[in-house]
Amino acid sequence: MSKPTIDLLPTSALINEDRSPLIIAGPCSAESEEQVMETARLIKEVPGVTVYRAGIWKPRTRPNSFEGIGVPGLKWLKRVKQETGLKVACEVANTAQVFEALKAGIDILWIGARTTVNPFTVQEIADALRGVDIPVLVKNPVNPDLQLWLGAIERLNQAGLKQLGGIHRGFSTFDNAPYRNMPKWNSAIEFKRLVPELPLICDPSHIAGNRELLQPIAQRAMDLAMEGLMIETHVNPAVALSDASQQVTPADLKKLLASLRFSKVDP
Numbered sequence: 001m002s003k004p005t006i007d008l009l010p011t012s013a014l015i016n017e018d019r020s021p022l023i024i025a026g027p028c029s030a031e032s033e034e035q036v037m038e039t040a041r042l043i044k045e046v047p048g049v050t051v052y053r054a055g056i057w058k059p060r061t062r063p064n065s066f067e068g069i070g071v072p073g074l075k076w077l078k079r080v081k082q083e084t085g086l087k088v089a090c091e092v093a094n095t096a097q098v099f100e101a102l103k104a105g106i107d108i109l110w111i112g113a114r115t116t117v118n119p120f121t122v123q124e125i126a127d128a129l130r131g132v133d134i135p136v137l138v139k140n141p142v143n144p145d146l147q148l149w150l151g152a153i154e155r156l157n158q159a160g161l162k163q164l165g166g167i168h169r170g171f172s173t174f175d176n177a178p179y180r181n182m183p184k185w186n187s188a189i190e191f192k193r194l195v196p197e198l199p200l201i202c203d204p205s206h207i208a209g210n211r212e213l214l215q216p217i218a219q220r221a222m223d224l225a226m227e228g229l230m231i232e233t234h235v236n237p238a239v240a241l242s243d244a245s246q247q248v249t250p251a252d253l254k255k256l257l258a259s260l261r262f263s264k265v266d267p
């Protein structure tokens, strides 16, 4: 596979200055102002976490489930930023969402796995972001197609985005057991070989689908020298409106992070 040329800024909000892993945590979905703020206040106390995530628009697999709070949730993320100093991140899946997120001052955007599969939508998002210097993380597509993943990153880069990174969230196949999405670690290894300049963050939550499986997945990602982790964290996972079984409490996030051996990556 040919190596893509990606033109990046020498420093990026997606890479910690001391090269420690970038830790992103927060609920799958923003559900209420109280849930967003309480989760954020507790996450703020977890060593290592610098970015708060929350899905505002949710791409649900089946209809009639919670599809996200929408625009009102952006104000809550703004409040998280002001009151905790954490950077805030959300998924964008179309140009209208891009404009709303930019207007609200969201610090980091990510492209979800169901969007990365569609070059038309990725191109529209890239065009909407032309001339905007905002970090964007691109999740792998739902299917294990490295070219499609890299192609989405190239589209953003060619629109002038220079703070970019990948998120490895596993791949959907008919029989994923024991995972929700198969990690296919070789894809992460190949991604790092082809574009070593791009930070690669692991999302053990969507690989696992179950909080009991998170630890070994996160450790494996660190052993592969991946540059960070995105871990879904909810003040009360049992009542979460999406992905309840894979979310952890902030206290369990703290324990999980403390249990990891981080491989030292030379700057």
Ligand code: PEP
Pocket (backbone or CB within 6 Å): 028, 055, 059, 111, 112, 113, 114, 139, 169, 206
């Ligand atoms: C999410 O991060 O909540 C999400 C919807 O993830 P993915 O796009 O990886 O399914």
Ligand code: MN
Pocket (backbone or CB within 6 Å): 028, 029, 232, 242, 243
């Ligand atoms: Mn989720």
